[in-house]
Amino acid sequence: MKQPYLYFGRKGYQATAGVVNGVYSALTNANSGMLPIAKANSVLSPSLRVLIKSTTAVADVRGALLTTAGATGLTDFVDGSDLTATTAAGEVVNVSAIVKSYTIGSGDQVVTILDVSDTSGQTVITGDTVYFEEMVFDATVLPINTVGADICVPASAFIAAEPLAFTEGAGANAGLYHDGTALDATRLIFKSVNKAQAAVDTVDLVHTAGKYKEVCEAMQDLCNSSVYEEMIKVHHLTSAGQVLHNAFSSRGIDVKRCLITRA
Numbered sequence: 001m002k003q004p005y006l007y008f009g010r011k012g013y014q015a016t017a018g019v020v021n022g023v024y025s026a027l028t029n030a031n032s033g034m035l036p037i038a039k040a041n042s043v044l045s046p047s048l049r050v051l052i053k054s055t056t057a058v059a060d061v062r063g064a065l066l067t068t069a070g071a072t073g074l075t076d077f078v079d080g081s082d083l084t085a086t087t088a089a090g091e092v093v094n095v096s097a098i099v100k101s102y103t104i105g106s107g108d109q110v111v112t113i114l115d116v117s118d119t120s121g122q123t124v125i126t127g128d129t130v131y132f133e134e135m136v137f138d139a140t141v142l143p144i145n146t147v148g149a150d151i152c153v154p155a156s157a158f159i160a161a162e163p164l165a166f167t168e169g170a171g172a173n174a175g176l177y178h179d180g181t182a183l184d185a186t187r188l189i190f191k192s193v194n195k196a197q198a199a200v201d202t203v204d205l206v207h208t209a210g211k212y213k214e215v216c217e218a219m220q221d222l223c224n225s226s227v228y229e230e231m232i233k234v235h236h237l238t239s240a241g242q243v244l245h246n247a248f249s250s251r252g253i254d255v256k257r258c259l260i261t262r263a
Helices: 212-223
Strands: 005-009 013-017 048-053 092-094 102-104 111-113 129-134 150-154 158-164 183-191 200-208 232-238 241-244 255-261
Touching (some): 013 255
Antiparallel strands (some): 005 150, 102 111, 158 183, 200 255, 232 241
């Protein structure tokens, strides 16, 4: 019997509370959907974006290269307003836009963001939220052909969609994207084709809030599709950015993380 085959490629994302010493827990496929490789502080990452969202005013915690006072100063990542050495509630700075702002440890996926003692660093407080997001497909993050990188399943293997709680982030920013957009999560459950009957593969999507019903409708459309000649590319990253099937995007669903777990 002919049936559609659905392809999902992963996309990494994590929002976490600020760490005063700048050393964050390892980014793994299990907690963020990505495995970034080692990065020195002398290069820009082509794939990983790192944002800091401040929650209150703290004086003299932002390096000169992250402010309009610096030779290559930045503006607020969301509204374009000026940045100074003193943070303000709601400000967002893109530390990955400046060479030398952060490193990734060799073999451990541990991100370290430099503090204000460096001109390209920022000292944070625990109430701040730091956002790690994979933006394009690149070998600097979990490569293709690695378990958890992607999955292709027959539509008949789709079992259910389960809503999940999503509260990543600190304080008032918990469950929010860096621009204040609310996020939810949904788990897509598929019968595993390689294991025992009870085993399942899952695709966890972090997406626009209030769209669980629409996610279910999108999956219904895809599973009832008459596209048999090639797999249906539901979600994946390319070197140019993210690709999301119209069944999702036309329903106002924006996917921030696609985390794949194989049985």
